[in-house]
Amino acid sequence: MAQGDFGLSDAEMWSDPFRTRRETDRRLHRAGFAGLCMDAPAVVDLDAHDTLPLLVYHADTLRALARCSFPNEAVLVGTRLEDHLTLAATAIYRDEAEPQVADPNAKPPPDGTGSQVHLLDAHERLELPWDPAHWLFRVLLRDKTSDSVRVRLRRPSAAPRAGDDGLGATLVGAHLSVEPPMVPPPWPVPGTPFPFYGQAPDSLAPPSAPAGIVLSMPRVVVLEDEARCVLRGAFRLVPLFGERLPLKVGIGGTFVGPGGTEPTAVLAITLVVVGVEHPSVFVVPLRVPSFQPFSPLLPAPQVVGRFAIDLLATEGFPPVPQSYHLHAFAGEVASASVPFALVDEDALLPV
Helix, strand or coil, X not given: CCCCCCCCCCCHHHHCXXXXXXXHHHHHHHCCCCEEEEECCCEEECCCCCCCEEEEEEEEEHHHHHHCCHHHHCEEEEEECCCCEEEEEECCCCCCCCCCCCCCCCCCCCCCEEXXXXXXXXXXXXXXXXCCEEEEEEEEECXXXXXXXXXXEECHHHCCCCCCCCHHHHHHHHHHCCCCCCECCCECCCCCCCCECCCCCCCCCCCCCCCEEEEECCCEEEECCCCCCEEEXXXXXXXXXXXXXXXXXXXXXXXXXXXXXXXXXXXXXXXXXXXXXXXXXXXXXXXXXXXCCXXXXXXXXXXXXXXXXXHHHCCCCCCCCEEEEEEEEECCEECCCEEEEEEEHHHHCCC
């Protein structure tokens, strides 16, 4: 579904968000829809509102709805398009200290399909900066990702011209700026053997056009001494103006890539790691270099790059034994979900 297909005006997202619930439910049921879809106001007046409502429709078989609980497991992700800052949190507040335990005496759900509708507040859940910006929101539920919705936060004094959402002008203005950017260095800092940002025999191939991110990692990792959980990734992305180094203006630090090459861009890619058994969300921001030359005259050049990091040695990710789903985001681009599990070494010992 596309944003606005719920048939609600922006004002109704606050005043009557469930007005079209039955109509939407019938329409999606007839279409055989299963999954997650969202709607949101296109524009939020920051002076008039202190909430940002997101309406999420979740449809599936009754057994799937019971097995994969939206209130317990759904995660809200928001990305600010001006600088690709990405925030993530549980979609609905829950006690993250409480593991999810299935009731062994519960009867299995009957055959059939069902749906749920959830109203979220992105401002509250993500502690969203309440300043003018353009945001892209998605919801994750294990290996499923909803469609995305775009929301502009604005103040009436900065109202755009008709037909202009303001973002294009912002990006064009940045591209034409004569002030060179100070690009932050790669993060995590390159090491031996990881993190590694060059090409190796086991590196992934970057996706073909259009833009994308691909990931690979072990399905199961045993948490023994000196264990590693190596995440390998490759990307094809359009760097923001503040991520580009086409004129060799330098980065905020010293970094030389494999073979003495210098990066042409350092891109923000954010990992969102979601725990299954123990409700948890971990956000791991990366700054990944690309060494592909491009013309500074191009308004939207694509560059490719690769990375390999040890997730167990990465700041922001505590190695709790359980199952996970890992996602990567860069602006409007999202990877497919990658499942993996960390297993305690003691759990493998014979009793």
